[in-house]
Amino acid sequence: MAVLTKHGVELKVERGGRVFPVSDRAEDIVQALFRYVRESKVEIRTAEEVLGILVEAGQVKGVQTTQEKIDCAAVVMATGGKSYPATGSTGDGYQWALQLGHQVITPRPALVPLNILEAWVKDLQGLTLKNVEVRLVQGEKVLGREFGEMLFTHFGVSGPVILTLSHLAEQEKIRQGLSLVINLKPALDENKLEQRLQRDFYKYQRKQLQNALDDLLPRRLIPVVIRLSGISPTKFVHQITKDERRSLLRTLRGLKMTVLGPRPWAEAIITAGGVSLREIEAGTMKSKLVKRLYFAGEVLDIAGVTGGFNLQAAFSTGYLAGEKAAQVVRAN
Numbered sequence: 001m002a003v004l005t006k007h008g009v010e011l012k013v014e015r016g017g018r019v020f021p022v023s024d025r026a027e028d029i030v031q032a033l034f035r036y037v038r039e040s041k042v043e044i045r046t047a048e049e050v051l052g053i054l055v056e057a058g059q060v061k062g063v064q065t066t067q068e069k070i071d072c073a074a075v076v077m078a079t080g081g082k083s084y085p086a087t088g089s090t091g092d093g094y095q096w097a098l099q100l101g102h103q104v105i106t107p108r109p110a111l112v113p114l115n116i117l118e119a120w121v122k123d124l125q126g127l128t129l130k131n132v133e134v135r136l137v138q139g140e141k142v143l144g145r146e147f148g149e150m151l152f153t154h155f156g157v158s159g160p161v162i163l164t165l166s167h168l169a170e171q172e173k174i175r176q177g178l179s180l181v182i183n184l185k186p187a188l189d190e191n192k193l194e195q196r197l198q199r200d201f202y203k204y205q206r207k208q209l210q211n212a213l214d215d216l217l218p219r220r221l222i223p224v225v226i227r228l229s230g231i232s233p234t235k236f237v238h239q240i241t242k243d244e245r246r247s248l249l250r251t252l253r254g255l256k257m258t259v260l261g262p263r264p265w266a267e268a269i270i271t272a273g274g275v276s277l278r279e280i281e282a283g284t285m286k287s288k289l290v291k292r293l294y295f296a297g298e299v300l301d302i303a304g305v306t307g308g309f310n311l312q313a314a315f316s317t318g319y320l321a322g323e324k325a326a327q328v329v330r331a332n
């Protein structure tokens, strides 16, 4: 926060200690980082790709790019992960680290949207649900539970709650027989929801069920919930039986979807795994194996849940590695 404020970004702290620019514009952060780089007299070259790191007698000597060999007193490897390669991170750093003797924990896609079997999910694409509770279950076992926002897509589900749960599924190494269960009304316990339904049913008793749930659900969700509850959408509310109302209540508290698996690397938000932290000095981000080599960001075996933890890890390790590498260069 001190670095960003110093470089002209006014910050605000929101619920849960999450920090944003007051403007809510990511671009302001990019511009601040550019100002920081310019003030530090850093030259940026974007038209050439790094092909490898040159090391002699256990010490960094330079980098080889597609255009030239650049002599360097120190190198910071910050090549990112393997996920979302459209942003340039294609996993090159892992190969170089391996060649230099570093251990690389097998990279895996993480914070990744999930493919869902049920066709009705695709009917809801573009719909965001807020303040829902989603459980990741395997049989009877609840593996994780998250509260917040999720999104239906053309393949299944995404959004903060889903990404966080996908991370958990990855950690547990569980892939088979997974389901997601959405509680659409987590603020109401079973009794309160039952009372709420009764109140709505009394209010809309002369309407068909399909026209009686607007107070309770987003419009696009209504036909899906009615279908899954096994009730005719055209049935008049005053004709609905107690059993049917119970079935509707169960659906509202437990909308179940079958998880087919994660989306591919190209859509994973982060990469879990990476260069092992064991061979890196935590106070400096320096390699314990190669002199004057530093690591920062997602190329490392660091994976956080959603909420800014990955950007924070990249910023913090990047700052530290940059400062320490610069000290080496100045002293050289």
Ligand SMILES: Cc1cc2nc3c(=O)[nH]c(=O)nc-3n(C[C@H](O)[C@H](O)[C@H](O)COP(=O)(O)OP(=O)(O)OC[C@H]3O[C@@H](n4cnc5c(N)ncnc54)[C@H](O)[C@@H]3O)c2cc1C
Pocket (backbone or CB within 6 Å): 048, 049, 050, 051, 078, 079, 080, 081, 084, 087, 088, 089, 090, 091, 092, 093, 268, 269, 270, 296, 297, 298, 299, 306, 307, 308, 309, 310, 311, 312, 314
């Ligand atoms: C869609 C999306 C949304 C995200 N949202 C969040 C979020 O809300 N909060 C959060 O904390 N994190 C988020 N992340 C994750 C976060 O962006 C990353 O963790 C972070 O950017 C990692 O920073 P990095 O500098 O280590 O790597 P990167 O940002 O991946 O940068 C690596 C750079 O190295 C360059 N490079 C790689 N190989 C070479 C080479 N051979 N030669 C030259 N250049 C090379 C790449 O072009 C790239 O510019 C999101 C990621 C994605 C994809």
